[in-house]
Amino acid sequence: MALSEEWEYEMPELTGRVALVTGATSGIGKAIAARLAADGAFVIVSGRDPDRGHAVVEAIASAGGQAEFIKADLADAESAIALAGEALAVKGHVDVLVNNAGIAVYGSTPEGTQYDFDALYAVNVKAPYFLVGQIVPSMIERGSGVVVNVSTMVASFGSSSTGIYGSSKAALNQLTRDWAVEFGPSGVRVNTVAPGPTRTEGTERVLGPLLDKIAAKSPLGRPATTAEVAAVVAFLAGDDAAMVHGQLIHVDGGRSVL
Numbered sequence: 585m586a587l588s589e590e591w592e593y594e595m596p597e598l599t600g601r602v603a604l605v606t607g608a609t610s611g612i613g614k615a616i617a618a619r620l621a622a623d624g625a626f627v628i629v630s631g632r633d634p635d636r637g638h639a640v641v642e643a644i645a646s647a648g649g650q651a652e653f654i655k656a657d658l659a660d661a662e663s664a665i666a667l668a669g670e671a672l673a674v675k676g677h678v679d680v681l682v683n684n685a686g687i688a689v690y691g692s693t694p695e696g697t698q699y700d701f702d703a704l705y706a707v708n709v710k711a712p713y714f715l716v717g718q719i720v721p722s723m724i725e726r727g728s729g730v731v732v733n734v735s736t737m738v739a740s741f742g743s744s745s746t747g748i749y750g751s752s753k754a755a756l757n758q759l760t761r762d763w764a765v766e767f768g769p770s771g772v773r774v775n776t777v778a779p780g781p782t783r784t785e786g787t788e789r790v791l792g793p794l795l796d797k798i799a800a801k802s803p804l805g806r807p808a809t810t811a812e813v814a815a816v817v818a819f820l821a822g823d824d825a826a827m828v829h830g831q832l833i834h835v836d837g838g839r840s841v842l
């Protein structure tokens with residue numbers, strides 16, 4: 585648009601839209617919730633911890649945004665289906681679904697336990713699958729909607745200690761391609777963001793100083809901030825990304841091209 589006296593600021597990109605962000609009580613999900621709210625969306629913040637969930641809602645409100653918390657432990661299909669129903673009831677529709685909630689374990693395959701395997705696949709694969717299954721039909725009815733999945737760089741190359749985690753996120757990457765084919769003709773866009781090492785409450789707890797060492801292996805040589813990941817999710821959620829569909833977008837400082 586030419587710069588002239590007719591130039592006008594537009595409304596924030598996501599004004600009037602409703603976004604559900606899973607795992608929004610911490611780390612990357614919290615930053616995504618804050619960014620989508622700053623971009624005008626009404627954000628449904630979900631997670632297990634009500635104290636941290638309400639704190640995120642209050643922080644968004646004090647910055648002038650709108651949000652509401654829904655507690656959900658995405659340990660099985662039933663909880664995902666229940667969350668979808670509660671989220672759809674808030675405003676009658678969900679325009680943007682961000683499947684961010686996720687857990688990681690690290691270790692060799694002989695050390696892997698059934699408990700970890702089942703817990704990771706439940707949160708990282710089963711919950712997004714059933715959330716999409718419940719929420720996308722209402723997007724199809726309205727003729728539009730966006731799903732953004734949060735994966736990881738370690739789903740795109742081999743590693744000696746991330747078998748359960750990387751394979752669960754690789755399943756999410758494949759579901760992204762499947763959903764792009766299944767739902768694209770109905771106006772629903774689906775993409776995945778694959779972060780590299782990102783400083784969050786979760787990585788502080790699990791990796792500590794190892795995070796910087798892992799990040800140092802990437803061409804950019806440092807961890808991402810949560811805001812840097814959230815910015816890419818916000819782009820994919822908005823209309824500027826109208827022709828971006830079925831893609832895996834790496835936000836890893838170039839690590840995955842090595």
Ligand SMILES: NC(=O)c1ccc[n+]([C@@H]2O[C@H](COP(=O)([O-])OP(=O)(O)OC[C@H]3O[C@@H](n4cnc5c(N)ncnc54)[C@H](OP(=O)(O)O)[C@@H]3O)[C@@H](O)[C@H]2O)c1
Nearest residue numbers: 607609610611612631632633657658686736781782784786
């Ligand atoms: N940080 C990184 O370096 C990195 C890199 C690549 C990919 N990722 C991906 O990015 C996403 C967020 O990671 P993060 O580092 O921000 O993690 P985090 O700080 O540990 O936060 C994880 C979020 O997921 C939620 N969550 C975990 N288990 C859940 C369950 N059973 N039911 C419902 N919610 C659950 C947590 O909710 P509560 O706290 O309320 O329980 C929390 O809000 C994950 O999918 C992760 O795999 C992270």
